[in-house]
Amino acid sequence: MNEISILTTLAVVHLVALASPGPDFALVVQAAGKHGRKAGLAIALGISLAILLHAVFAITGVSVLIQQLPALGVALKVAGGCYLLYLGIGALKTVPGRLRQGDGPLLKGSADSLNIKQATIKGFVTNLLNPKALVFFLSLLTSLVPTQMSMAGKGAAIGILWGLSFAWFALLSYLLTGKRMQQKLQGIAVWIDALCGTVFTLVGGIILGSVLMATIG
Template sequence: MTDFMSILAIMAAMLIGAISPGPSFLLVARTSLSQSRPHGLAAALGMGVGGMVLATLAVVGLQALFMQVGWLYIGFKIGGGAYLVYLGFCLWRGAKEPLAAATEMAGGNRSLFRTFLLSLATQLSNPKTVIFYSSVFAALLPAQPSLTLILALPFVLFLIEGGWYSAVALAFSTAKPRAAYLSFKAWIDRAAGAVMASLGLRLIFGGVKV
């Protein structure tokens, strides 16, 4: 797989992961609903920067380990695949659950910078995020990726995370797009869950065949 194709595959997987509702989604949505569009965009920027930091830690740590312990690469693919299958199952199972979005938040007069810091801290404090990144990297990165590919990944994650959550901020600061998302939430979650589980199965079977 070429560097370009690897980046495209990782972008697709990361976009699916970002779209799946979770703590980050709720924070950006609630900020946009209860404060303002600029605050929502500041929160989105925090998510993007946090994603870039976690991506750097994930790819550097993984490659260092894989160079030292060859069998770990296979084990990580299988373990990461199982985790992604679990996430896909949870998304599918919870597709019909309503999305709780509070209309008020403590600290409604929070500055844009403090909103950015809160969002950044939320992203960095979520261990599932770095596990998800590492799982996708294990599935879609070659065993010996080029330096260009390694350096590009943090910026790719910034574009995916920051871009998606900026779209969330813009959507949830208006009424009609929010209502449309809530109307199709079950279908969106089920589709994301199915794709996530398929990616996990690819890791598992790929690890077994090595």
């Protein structure tokens, strides 16, 4: 298989993975619907930068090293699980009060607002600490990108993963923040938080549960 075929296959597989709902998808939906386009785009940038780092780790062998150090792998899973639980519980605990008082658009500068820097960091940390992302990119790149591939080819593979990631989540954010769509999302913002909070909590709980079961076993 030549390098163009490899890169094409890599792009297709990655696009399918991006389209599958998960914590990253939920985070963009939540941020775009609740805080607007700039926050959604910043989340998209943060997620894509974390994916860029995952890709570099996988290509350079750092991910393999992490996988071969059980203590480091467990620490990553615990950190990722705890962070997702933190996001989930943080979203869910606001739901009852907002339902009682009636939910409305967030005011700029309110305590619950999200600036560009905060949104970028939130997207970056959410993806970086997701242990499933580490495993996915390690498996994807080691199975599709041969060790003898040229440096230009490996660089292109990393660029494709980053570029597609940012483009997908940026497009999602853009579509969710059109005027009509934003009005609809603001009307159900509390339910979006409830759904996203549930997703974060479940994924975080599953990750921590798997660590606990492995420890007991």
